[in-house]
Structure formats: structure tokens, C-alpha cells
Amino acid sequence: xxxxxxxxxxxxxxxxxxxxxxxxxxxxxxxxxxxxxxxxxxxxxxxxxxxxxxxxxxxxxxxxxxxxxxxxxxxxxxxxxxxxxxxxxxxxxxxxxxxxxxxxxxxxxxxxxxxxxxxxxxxxxxxxxxxxxxxxxxxxxxxxxxxxxxxxxxxxxxxxxxxxxxxxxxxxxxxxxxxxxxxxxxxxxxxxxxxxxxxxxxxxxxxxxxxxxxxxxxxxxxxxxxxxxxxxxxxxxxxxxxxxxxxxxxxxxxxxxxxxxxxxxxxxxxxxxxxxxxxxxxxxxxxxxxxxxxxxxxxxxxxxxxxxxxxxxxxxxxxxxxxxxxxxxxxxxxxxxxxxxxxxxxxxxxxxxxxxxxxxxxxxxxxxxxxxxxxxxxxxxxxxxxxxxxxxxxxxxxxxxxxxxxxxxxxxxxxxxxxxxxxxxxxxxxxxxxxxxxxxxxxxxxxxxxxxxxxxxxxxxxxxxxxxxxxxxxxxxxxxxxxxxxxxxxxxxxxx
Amino acid sequence: xxxxxxxxxxxxxxxxxxxxxxxxxxxxxxxxxxxxxxxxxxxxxxxxxxxxxxxxxxxxxxxxxxxxxxxxxxxxxxxxxxxxxxxxxxxxxxxxxxxxxxxxxxxxxxxxxxxxxxxxxxxxxxxxxxxxxxxxxxxxxxxxxxxxxxxxxxxxxxxxxxxxxxxxxxxxxxxxxxxxxxxxxxxxxxxxxxxxxxxxxxxxxxxxxxxxxxxxxxxxxxxxxxxxxxxxxxxxxxxxxxxxxxxxxxxx
Ligand code: SF4
Ligand code: SF4
Numbered sequence: 001x002x003x004x005x006x007x008x009x010x011x012x013x014x015x016x017x018x019x020x021x022x023x024x025x026x027x028x029x030x031x032x033x034x035x036x037x038x039x040x041x042x043x044x045x046x047x048x049x050x051x052x053x054x055x056x057x058x059x060x061x062x063x064x065x066x067x068x069x070x071x072x073x074x075x076x077x078x079x080x081x082x083x084x085x086x087x088x089x090x091x092x093x094x095x096x097x098x099x100x101x102x103x104x105x106x107x108x109x110x111x112x113x114x115x116x117x118x119x120x121x122x123x124x125x126x127x128x129x130x131x132x133x134x135x136x137x138x139x140x141x142x143x144x145x146x147x148x149x150x151x152x153x154x155x156x157x158x159x160x161x162x163x164x165x166x167x168x169x170x171x172x173x174x175x176x177x178x179x180x181x182x183x184x185x186x187x188x189x190x191x192x193x194x195x196x197x198x199x200x201x202x203x204x205x206x207x208x209x210x211x212x213x214x215x216x217x218x219x220x221x222x223x224x225x226x227x228x229x230x231x232x233x234x235x236x237x238x239x240x241x242x243x244x245x246x247x248x249x250x251x252x253x254x255x256x257x258x259x260x261x262x263x264x265x266x267x268x269x270x271x272x273x274x275x276x277x278x279x280x281x282x283x284x285x286x287x288x289x290x291x292x293x294x295x296x297x298x299x300x301x302x303x304x305x306x307x308x309x310x311x312x313x314x315x316x317x318x319x320x321x322x323x324x325x326x327x328x329x330x331x332x333x334x335x336x337x338x339x340x341x342x343x344x345x346x347x348x349x350x351x352x353x354x355x356x357x358x359x360x361x362x363x364x365x366x367x368x369x370x371x372x373x374x375x376x377x378x379x380x381x382x383x384x385x386x387x388x389x390x391x392x393x394x395x396x397x398x399x400x401x402x403x404x405x406x407x408x409x410x411x412x413x414x415x416x417x418x419x420x421x422x423x424x425x426x427x428x429x430x431x432x433x434x435x436x437x438x439x440x441x442x443x444x445x446x447x448x449x450x451x452x453x454x455x456x457x458x459x460x461x462x463x464x465x466x467x468x469x470x471x472x473x474x475x476x477x478x479x480x481x482x483x484x485x486x487x488x489x490x491x492x493x494x495x496x
Numbered sequence: 497x498x499x500x501x502x503x504x505x506x507x508x509x510x511x512x513x514x515x516x517x518x519x520x521x522x523x524x525x526x527x528x529x530x531x532x533x534x535x536x537x538x539x540x541x542x543x544x545x546x547x548x549x550x551x552x553x554x555x556x557x558x559x560x561x562x563x564x565x566x567x568x569x570x571x572x573x574x575x576x577x578x579x580x581x582x583x584x585x586x587x588x589x590x591x592x593x594x595x596x597x598x599x600x601x602x603x604x605x606x607x608x609x610x611x612x613x614x615x616x617x618x619x620x621x622x623x624x625x626x627x628x629x630x631x632x633x634x635x636x637x638x639x640x641x642x643x644x645x646x647x648x649x650x651x652x653x654x655x656x657x658x659x660x661x662x663x664x665x666x667x668x669x670x671x672x673x674x675x676x677x678x679x680x681x682x683x684x685x686x687x688x689x690x691x692x693x694x695x696x697x698x699x700x701x702x703x704x705x706x707x708x709x710x711x712x713x714x715x716x717x718x719x720x721x722x723x724x725x726x727x728x729x730x731x732x733x734x735x736x737x738x739x740x741x742x743x744x745x746x747x748x
Contacts, residue, residue, distance in 0.1 A: 115677075144681045147660035149628045149642040151635055152678060173677045176632045177713035184710065190568055191547040195707050201636025201732065245639075261647045262503060265510040268648050279523035279580075282636055284731070285566050293571075294523070317503045324499070492634045495675075 003029035004058070004067035009366035010217045012427040015445065018055065018068045023079035026054070026071035033058050034086040038067065039360075040347055042430065042441050043092035044456040045100045050074060052100045057430050057443065061365040066430055073102050081107040088347030091462060114172030114495045130168050132158040137165075140477065144173045151491035155480075162476045167469045174495035182455035189215070189289060196442075197284050200459055200493035204280075205231070205238045206435025207457075207493075208287040210442040213368060214431035215289045218444060219420025225373065226414035227291030229407050232370035233304070234274065234283050234292075236400040239436040241270040242488075243351075243393040243400075244315065249485045250390050251322055254331045262318045266311045273307045276300065291417040301408050312401050319394040323387075332387035336471035336483035339384055346470065347463045350438015351396060352487055354380045355388035362434035371434075376403070386479075389486035425450040435460060437490065459493025511650050516743070520584045520734055525565040527583035527602040530556050536575050545572035548706055560586055560594040561703035564731040585609075586729040587741025594703070594727060610726070612747035619692065620666055621746050623655035626696070627665035627689065631682045631718075632708070633672030636732035637699040641669065644735045651739050654748060662686075667694035667725075670718075671732075673701040673708040679715035686722060694745075698728040698738060706731060 003021060007013045021029060034040070038058040045052045051074035058067045073079050081104035083090040093104040095113045103110070129139075137160050144152035154170040178199055185191045196211035197204045209231055216223060244267035251259030271281040278286035278294040286292055296304070322328055338348065343356035353360045362368070363376040379395055381388040423446050431442045438460030445454040468487045472480055512518050520526065535553055542551050546569050550562035556577060558569075570578045583602030588594050588609035596605065630638050644651040645658060659665050662685045674682060686695070697719075700706035708714060728741045 144678065145629055145685055149630075149638050149658050151630045151633065151638060152681065173681070174630075174632045174672075174675055175677055175713055176673055176675045176708045177711040180713075181708070181711055188547070190545055191707070194547040194564060194566060194568075198634045198636065198707055198731075201634035202639060204636075258500065258504060258507070262507050264646050265507060265648060268510070268643070268646065275524060276521070279525045279567070281640075281734070282732075284564075284636075285525070314503075314506055317499055317506065320499045321503055490635065492632065495632075 004033070004069040006065050006067055008064060008066060009362070009368050009432045010213055010429065012217050012424050012429040013068065015426050015428055018070050018428065021069055021071050023071050023073060026069060027080045027082055029069055030056060030082045030089070031085045033067065034088075040086070040088045040092065041066065041432070041439070042443050042456055042458055043089060043096065044443065044454070045096045045102065046445060046454040047100065048072070052102055054079070054096065054102075055428070057441075059366065061360060064366050066366070068428065068430075077101055078103040078105050080105055083107050087345045088463070091466065112172065114175045129156050129170070130158065130166060132165055134160070136160050153491050157477055157480070159477055162478070164472045164475055164477050164480070167472045169465050169469055171465065171491060171494050174492040176492070176495070178496040179455055179457060183452060186452040193287070193289060199457060199496070200490040201282060202242055202490065203238070203435045203437065203440065203459070203493065205234045205283045205287065206433050206440045209235060209369065210431045210433040210440045212287050212289045213433065214429050214442050214444045215423070216420050217429045217431065218423035218427060218446060218450075220424065221290065221418055221420045223291040223418050224414030224416070225370070225412050227416050227418070228370035229411055230292045230294070230296055231287060233296065233404050233408055234277070234286050236404045237270055237274050238283060240311070240397050240400045241267050241274070242436045243397045244270060244311075246485060246488050247319070247322070247390065247393055249488070250386075250482060253481045253485060254328050256322060256325065256328055259318055259322050262314060266314050266318075269307050269311055273304055276303055288417055290419045291415065293416070295416055296408065296411060301411075304408055305405065308401050308405055312398065315394065315397050323391060323394070329387065331479075331482060332390055333385060335386040335479045336475055336486060337383070337385045338467050338471050340382065342470055343384065343467065346466050348467045349460045349463050350434070350436075351392050352389055352464050352467055353438065354378070355392045356384035357382040360439070362432045362439050366432050368431070368433060370407070374407070386482050386486040423450040437461060437488070438464065457496060459490050461489040461494045465489050465494060510647050512648055515649065515736065515739055518736055520582050520736055522582045524582040524584070524734070525567050525580040526737075527581050527586060527605060528558055528563070528570070529579045529581055529601065530558060530596065530598040531577045531579070532598040535577060539574065541572040541574060542569035542578060545569050548700065548704070548709065555597060557595055557597050559704070560588070560596060560729040561591060561727055562700055562706065563729060564700055564706065566731075584734050584737045585740050586733070586737050587744065588727050589725060589745065591703075591724070591727060594729060610741060610744040612745055615692070616694070616745065617747040620694070621748065624667060624694075624742065624746060625657055625659045625665045626667045626669050627662040627685060628658050628669045628671065629682050629685050631670060631672040631678035632675035632714070633699065633701060637671035637701070640732040640735050641671065641698065641738060644739055649735045649739060654743065656739075656742055662688035663690070665689055667696060669696045669698055670702045671699050673705045673711070673714050674716050674718060676713055676715040679718060682718055686718070694725045695722055696726040696728060696742070697724050698730070698733055700729065700731045703727050703729065
């Protein structure tokens, strides 16, 4: 008997075709799949009359295949933990424990993920922080409110002298019940689309696109290619804009102030171009279920082309200076290393993964929407340090500029909007998208009448925060800002 | 070195010279115009389209504080009763002012929406330091507030800056719908400010709860306990909307 159902990104599968294994079989299947090189994409629970159904979605990136398996945990409310053998499960299992009270027996550390926050709700034990003891050992606590105009979270550094031995990242301060709202307002699709745009306000196109893709797949339609290509253009502009902003922030942190100003001004040009296309600097309102709401006119195309030319040359020069400067490299190189093996074990995604030698990119591994029509070359570096995570951004900026330039000239004629049919009943669809941070995953499960019964969201930050914790180990605490900015992770995308 | 010089030359001076005259171009969706006259019988298309319940009909009203400026109502209305304009001056010093009706124009709204108190002008007119607190803001508002200080907008030229510690701040800028988990930290930050102090609520989430108004994971008690001096609508507010509102508030 097959232990999982095989399908593709955006291909709905009847829930009845997903094998339902016993908890022990399920665990064995997960461990074997991981050993065979499959990667965890999603793991989520759904409360049903008989208990909680746990569904895992794994990916075989080389073969563009996804696999789903499930198990049901009844009143015993416990199952054998998978984490000891597959560390990438650790946060997912904590999440399921927090949400449904199912204990993964053998899990090393069942600390709350986002609901009960240390020091705020002590009733929700265990909230204790990891402790280190010894001579000259001290702790530094930062947040939830940080020094800048950014989102909140709590960082607890265990240090010896200047060196960080461990960083514990406690999130959850931004938890505003997003998944719950998806169900409560499931009869109001316009609301859900706007909600998807606000899962992480810096990844509007990524998350709204993933939601629209899932809804369209359940409604058995594919938007016209013109609409899909406009989404691609918006997604790449989002990537270019944020990468420029991240390079500005990194430059600022090592006191290369010209770089900070130049990258920042280039970012403004990009997001103002997005505004010229759709009325919002972050692409809000562009994506519609079934297509897009705004066309790219000939004038729009000319404007995008000229801005890209300017940004390409400006970014090239700024990067030549940034990465050619010894004093910058002295800070970036060998700081915050995540070794490829660690990256693989904890399941890093996106540019952070590619900077640590993992060739992962949903655009080419699990092509979707407009990305199904042309290849995106995967680029990797191997040093896994701040330098690699910064440099890969500059390479990706150049790549995305080329992609947009090519595609915007090839925009086929076609309708902008194509309303979907009624959603398929009793199906699961997984919608993966490569946001600028990495793999965004949405899973929609419908009931017998085709209404949403579970909506699961995973921002790439869910994998990558732990990567930041690994990166700062054995580094001076003063390198934390550049380590942090080299990841630039989302708090609300994680906290949901 | 040569590259650095070339770079410096290319960069030029990207600052917007006169922020008070700067405008945001269409298709930016700013101040919405409501048409006078009756809606078609039995029509409630805009109510169905609106994600946040910002609209009410018969009589037609729109709450700028709840509005995401998504334009869905404009698309849905068969009678063209709502029309977006790119006008970006949306701030108001009273919550009530944000509820607009037919006949209100961007200019008539902007002329009256922000009152500048003498005491505020005297104390903060030349320097206002703000501590921003994101309480479950999605990073949209945070990025736009951050942008206010960049080389394009350069809000700092007016003596208005974001600072790191609430102890250094004259005011607090709130973003986000206020999650239960951020409520205590937000209140702590507010208590750490000196007095007198000003409070600005920026974005639909902070002002009204926005998309999250119905969530059970919020604790908005801070707003019931705290007087708000300035409301800046948007999802997120454009940097010019924010800067202009603060300047009007300071009487500059
Ligand atoms: S523009 Fe404002 S009032 Fe109109 S539908 Fe969107 S949120 Fe509602
Ligand atoms: S108002 Fe909009 S941009 Fe601001 S925090 Fe809320 S959802 Fe995000």
C-alpha cells in the first residue's frame, strides 16, 4: 500500500485519496521519506468528530512532486514524535501541540509557538527560557519592542563574554488569529483575498498569489496567461524591492552610508513603479481571484523598462562598491554561518537556503502560474554566511530584472479576469509560491459542500527563524544586527 | 574609488523638495468621493464587497478609519456612487471626522480635519520625537513609517523622527490591531513616555481593527484608556499621508 498520495503544486486531490495511516505507520513513513530526500512543506491538524487528523505534505524537489499522508489521533491525544529523527518537524509538532493539545511523545521541547508568550501568560507552561550556567555567563534579553520601526518579538541571548552561545527566539506577540479568520469569513471571498494580502505586508503578492492560486485550483480554472504573467512581473518587482531594501539595511549596519542611501532610493523607484501599475506601493489590490485587476498598458511597460534600466545600473555600481570594500567584507565574511548540513536538517528555504548551498526555489522546483512558461535558473552559494545571504540578493536582483524585462515584452493578449467555478468538495489543494523570502505554502481543505474547513498558512519565516538562531551561535553579539538583517524574517507571517 | 564617485553622481539628490506640495499620482487610491443622490433601489453591492464594513448606505457613509482603500466598492457599485481620487491628505484629529458623506471633497476634508492646538505647536512645533509600536501590524504600516525618514521623504528635516526608546519620545505611533500578546508591552511603552505626550494611530488596523476587527485574539483596551491625538488612515498610509498629517498637527 502506498503510504502517501502523490500530486503537484496546485493540483487538488480528493481527501479520501490521502492514505490514513496509524500513528506508528505515519511516523515510519515520515522518517523514511525524509531519508529518501523528501522535504517537509506542511504539517497541520484539523479537528474532526473522531479526533484530530494530522496531515503532512512533503516535497520531492527534483521530481516536482508533493506527497500527502495523514493519521488520526483520537482521545489518547498523543502520538510518537517525528522530530527526534527529522529535526525539520520540530516547530510543526510544537504548533500542533499548542493548537490541539496532541503530545508528540519524545519531542525534546514543547514550548509554546505563538499563543502563550513567556512572561505574559505564565499559565501556559512551559514558558521557561533555555538557561546556560557557568563563569562569565550572562543573558541579554531584547524585545518584544525593538529599537527600530519594526515588528515585535523577544530575543534571549545566552552569552559568555561577547560571544553568543545560544539565541532563543520567542515569537507570538503578533498573533492575530489569521487562520481562524479564514474560516470565520469563508463565505466572503473578497475579505479573504484582502486578508491574504495582510498575512505579511512585505509579501503581498506572494501570499495573495498563493491564496488566489489555491482558490482557482479548487474552482478548476487557470487564469489567462496575460494575467499570470502580470502576477510574475509583480512578484519579481516585490523581490527586487525588498532585496534592495535589505541591502540598504545591511549597508547601513556596517556604516556604508552611501550604500544605504543608494539602495534605499532604488527601492523607492521600484515600489513606486508597483504603485504606478496598481495603485499600491506593495501591490495591494493587484491580484484578484481569477486573474488581476490591473493591466500593464504600453505606457506602463515603458515606465517599468526605464526604471529597471536605472535600477540595474545603480544596483550594479552600489554592489560593486559594497562587495568590493575590504571593510565591508571583513564584517560580512564568516559571520553568521549556517552550514549546508544544518540548513538541510532544519529545512531552510528561500535565499537563506540558497546561500547555504541548497538549490531550492519553488519557481523552478514546483512551477506554478506564469513560472510554468519559462525556466528560472536556480542560483546557490555555499559559504552560508552573512556575505552569502547578502550577495545572493544582489545576484537575484539582477536575475529578476532580466526576467521582468523579458516577460514584459512577451505579454500575450488575453483576459485579465476569469471567474472560478464552485470549489471542489472534499479536496485538499496545496499552493506553493516562491516569495522573496522563500517558500510560501497555503493548504486549503474543503468540506462536502465545497466550503473551506481548514486553511493552513506557512510563511517561509516559519522554517527560517531557527536558521537565524543557528547563525548567531559562536558569533560576537555585536554581529547580531547584520545576521538578523541578512535573513529579514517576518514576525506576523510566523505568528499568524 | 571611481565606482564610488560614479555612484554618488548617479544618486544625485533624490529628496522631494517641497513635501507640502508633493502629490501622489493616480492610480493611487486616496480620498474617496461619495456622490450625492439616491442609490438604486434595493442595491447593497458595496456592502457586500467591502472587506471591513467601512460603508453604510441610506444614507451613504464611508469610514476612512476602517477603509483599506482597496477600491472594491468602486468596482462593485453599479451606479458610480464611490470614486477614488489620489488625494493623500487623509489624517484627522477626531475619530468622528473620518466618517465622511456625499459632497465632502478632498479639499474640504483636508481643510478641517486636523486641528492644531496651541500647546502642541508650542511644545513640539519644532521637534517631535516619536516611538513607534507595532502591535500586530503586518509590516505594511511599519515599512511606510520607516520610509518617512528615508532619503526621499526625509521627515527628519522638520525635526520629526522615530527614536529607539519611549523615554526619549514625545509621542507614540501605534500600528496594528493590537494582539492580546502585545497589549501589555504597548501599555508599558505608553507609560514610559514623559508627559505631555501625543498618540498617533496609523493604519486601518490601529484605528478600527481593520481586517482583524472580528478576531478573538485582540485586546484593544489600550484605545479605550488612551486619548488619541491623530488618526492617519490607510492600509498602509502612504508616507506623504503620514508626514502631512503630522505637519498639519504641528501647525507647520
Ligand atoms: S475602498 Fe474602503 S470602503 Fe471601499 S470596499 Fe475597500 S475598504 Fe470598503
Ligand atoms: S493597516 Fe494594513 S498595512 Fe497597516 S498593519 Fe493593518 S493590514 Fe497591515
